[in-house]
Amino acid sequence: MINVIVAGPRGKMGKAALEMIMKEGNLTLVGCIDRKNDRTMVKDIEGLPAFDALIYENIEECLTETNADVLIDLTTPEHGYNHTKASLNHGVRPVVGTTGFTEDQLQEITGICEDKGIGAVIAPNFATGAVLMMQFAKWAAKHFPDVEIIEKHHDQKLDAPSGTAVKTAQLIKEERTSKVQGHPDEKETLEGARGADVDGMKIHSMRLPGLVAHQEVVFGGEGQTLTIKHDSMNRASFMSGVNLSCEKVMEIDTLVYGLEHLLE
Ligand SMILES: NC(=O)C1=CN([C@@H]2O[C@H](COP(=O)(O)OP(=O)(O)OC[C@H]3O[C@@H](n4cnc5c(N)ncnc54)[C@H](O)[C@@H]3O)[C@@H](O)[C@H]2O)C=CC1
Numbered sequence: 273m274i275n276v277i278v279a280g281p282r283g284k285m286g287k288a289a290l291e292m293i294m295k296e297g298n299l300t301l302v303g304c305i306d307r308k309n310d311r312t313m314v315k316d317i318e319g320l321p322a323f324d325a326l327i328y329e330n331i332e333e334c335l336t337e338t339n340a341d342v343l344i345d346l347t348t349p350e351h352g353y354n355h356t357k358a359s360l361n362h363g364v365r366p367v368v369g370t371t372g373f374t375e376d377q378l379q380e381i382t383g384i385c386e387d388k389g390i391g392a393v394i395a396p397n398f399a400t401g402a403v404l405m406m407q408f409a410k411w412a413a414k415h416f417p418d419v420e421i422i423e424k425h426h427d428q429k430l431d432a433p434s435g436t437a438v439k440t441a442q443l444i445k446e447e448r449t450s451k452v453q454g455h456p457d458e459k460e461t462l463e464g465a466r467g468a469d470v471d472g473m474k475i476h477s478m479r480l481p482g483l484v485a486h487q488e489v490v491f492g493g494e495g496q497t498l499t500i501k502h503d504s505m506n507r508a509s510f511m512s513g514v515n516l517s518c519e520k521v522m523e524i525d526t527l528v529y530g531l532e533h534l535l536e
């Protein structure tokens with residue numbers, strides 16, 4: 273059994289993680305970190321599963337008082353980063369789904385893992401299909417260097433572009449030589465019309481109620497286009513990846529960035 277803390281238990285992903293822990297047999301919930309309900313039992317909070325585990329508002333108290341192996345963070349970019357560092361400082365292995373970390377923050381976390389010899393997983397997308405979509409896109413970029421990424425999410429999302437889109441662009445960048453796309457004299461008559469730019473490729477972010485998490489990677493070539501598309505219809509789609517990461521993080525001693533490194 274792996275003892276886990278969940279940060280962000282009342283959020284959309286946090287709730288789905290609690291339900292997954294309740295359903296699967298390999299994880300034990302030993303505590304939660306939340307912005308309210310200090311020292312209340314999870315089972316006493318309306319809408320949460322019936323766990324006999326305490327909620328803490330103070331992460332230091334949570335990490336000290338629980339015998340946790342893993343901290344699952346599903347919060348916000350700012351708090352997720354602080355939780356990850358606090359967790360590593362207590363020897364508790366972070367599994368982070370929270371997106372929006374900067375390159376500098378990822379470098380810093382890599383360094384802390386190395387110094388402490390302790391593993392961490394940060395995965396911009398825990399859905400197996402999304403990981404495959406990113407890998408297929410990387411492969412396609414070898415043959416189609418012209419590409420645009422369109423990501424679509426629910427309108428409560430804080431970060432744009434999505435962590436998945438950023439990771440996809442990074443993977444494509446590893447495969448193709450830097451390229452400015454579109455007409456060399458292209459001008460935006462409305463700022464932002466062409467989207468965000470990563471090494472010449474464009475990322476477009478859509479936010480609408482009704483959406484969950486969706487991405488299309490569209491490649492263009494001579495007389496043809498190729499679209500690689502993934503849709504998460506609900507948050508359960510991410511949970512097998514969260515569970516796998518909790519298992520695998522116990523076996524590693526560095527930061528793993530991306531679920532693709534853990535899938536066999
Ligand atoms: N890696 C993946 O596969 C996925 C990642 N995400 C990411 O997970 C994160 C959470 O997403 P959602 O659940 O949709 O957001 P949400 O807004 O529904 O939930 C976030 C929760 O974090 C809580 N929170 C904020 N500050 C906190 C703090 N200091 N301590 C404890 N809890 C705190 C909020 O109260 C809220 O309940 C986002 O960064 C999102 O991009 C979302 C879906 C999949």
Ligand SMILES: O=C(O)C1=N[C@H](C(=O)O)C[C@H](O)C1
Binds near residue numbers: 426434436485486
């Ligand atoms: O906020 C979300 O919902 C999601 N966030 C992740 C991201 O930023 O890529 C993963 C997934 O797209 C859902």
